[in-house]
Amino acid sequence: MSPTIAHALAWAKSILASAGSDSPSTDARLLLAHVLGKDQTYLYTWADKILSDRTYVDFQHLVNARQQGEPVAYLLGYRDFWTLRLAVNPSTLIPRPETELLVEHALGRLSEDASSLCDLGTGTGAVALALASERPDISVTGVDKVAGAVQLARQNAIVNQLINVQFLQSDWFGALGNSQFNLIVSNPPYVEEGSPYLEEGDVRFEPRSALISGKDGLEDIRHIIGAAIPYLQAKGWLLLEHGYQQGKAIRGLFAHYGYTAVETVQDYAGLDRVTMGQRNTCE
Numbered sequence: 001m002s003p004t005i006a007h008a009l010a011w012a013k014s015i016l017a018s019a020g021s022d023s024p025s026t027d028a029r030l031l032l033a034h035v036l037g038k039d040q041t042y043l044y045t046w047a048d049k050i051l052s053d054r055t056y057v058d059f060q061h062l063v064n065a066r067q068q069g070e071p072v073a074y075l076l077g078y079r080d081f082w083t084l085r086l087a088v089n090p091s092t093l094i095p096r097p098e099t100e101l102l103v104e105h106a107l108g109r110l111s112e113d114a115s116s117l118c119d120l121g122t123g124t125g126a127v128a129l130a131l132a133s134e135r136p137d138i139s140v141t142g143v144d145k146v147a148g149a150v151q152l153a154r155q156n157a158i159v160n161q162l163i164n165v166q167f168l169q170s171d172w173f174g175a176l177g178n179s180q181f182n183l184i185v186s187n188p189p190y191v192e193e194g195s196p197y198l199e200e201g202d203v204r205f206e207p208r209s210a211l212i213s214g215k216d217g218l219e220d221i222r223h224i225i226g227a228a229i230p231y232l233q234a235k236g237w238l239l240l241e242h243g244y245q246q247g248k249a250i251r252g253l254f255a256h257y258g259y260t261a262v263e264t265v266q267d268y269a270g271l272d273r274v275t276m277g278q279r280n281t282c283e
């Protein structure tokens with residue numbers, strides 16, 4: 001006979017804990033709520049309810065896949081980011097909570113009369129869509145070089161009913177023509193080739209194209225900082241998310257290319273996470 005909700009959760013929690021999950025209880029609850037098509041409150045309210053055989057089999061499949069390391073977001077097919085629910089798939093990175101810091105600082109640097117912004121390496125569209133939802137008066141462009149990511153971002157815009165955003169397939173600035181933006185934002189790949197981080201947890205399942213950027217992890221960031229200037233309006237801002245040990249090198253790159261008001265801000269763990277600079281109007 002199939003177990004109750006409480007027993008199924010206890011079983012899954014112990015399997016996932018022994019497989020090394022950082023959050024076995026949360027993972028178990030998310031997966032069971034998903035197969036039941038309910039929210040997590042239902043699991044507490046109906047803890048003694050016996051699962052149907054079909055539900056239990058589906059739940060076991062998901063728990064086994066999670067035990068093998070498959071990210072919960074890929075198993076559910078979505079990840080919540082900012083105020084949005086975003087579809088995810090293996091064409092791009094699963095949005096991270098720390099990237100909300102990039103959104104917060106971008107919002108803080110968009111003046112009231114700003115009219116356009118661009119998100120480079122948009123992936124699921126997370127940053128572009130969060131900004132588009134907060135500033136419906138602004139025209140948002142998101143680009144990614146991976147066709148599957150562009151398709152996913154477009155789907156996420158439709159599902160979230162955001163109409164002030166367009167997505168283009170582009171190798172960084174390649175498809176942007178003569179466009180100029182009040183602000184450019186990017187969470188580009190910034191992991192060094194061969195980093196042990198690439199062999200850890202969920203990252204093992206994410207595409208290398210979303211993660212790796214040359215020997216020092218700075219290849220794409222170097223390119224973006226140098227190439228962004230003609231795409232920024234006078235006093236336009238460039239904001240980049242990066243690794244916690246890269247702040248100093250990135251401030252140096254911003255300074256080298258003549259940006260002003262260069263600043264790094266820390267995430268909630270106190271680690272360098274976002275560096276920004278403003279296009280120098282005297283060029």
Ligand SMILES: C[S@@+](CC[C@H](N)C(=O)[O-])C[C@H]1O[C@@H](n2cnc3c(N)ncnc32)[C@H](O)[C@@H]1O
Pocket residue numbers: 092093094095096099120121122123124125126127143144145146149170171172187188189190209210211220
């Ligand atoms: C770290 S992921 C960030 C995804 C998303 N912005 C987020 O924060 O969740 C980097 C993204 O950059 C894209 N990318 C990598 N190289 C690129 C390039 N040359 N031009 C445009 N996009 C690129 C990848 O496909 C990936 O979607």
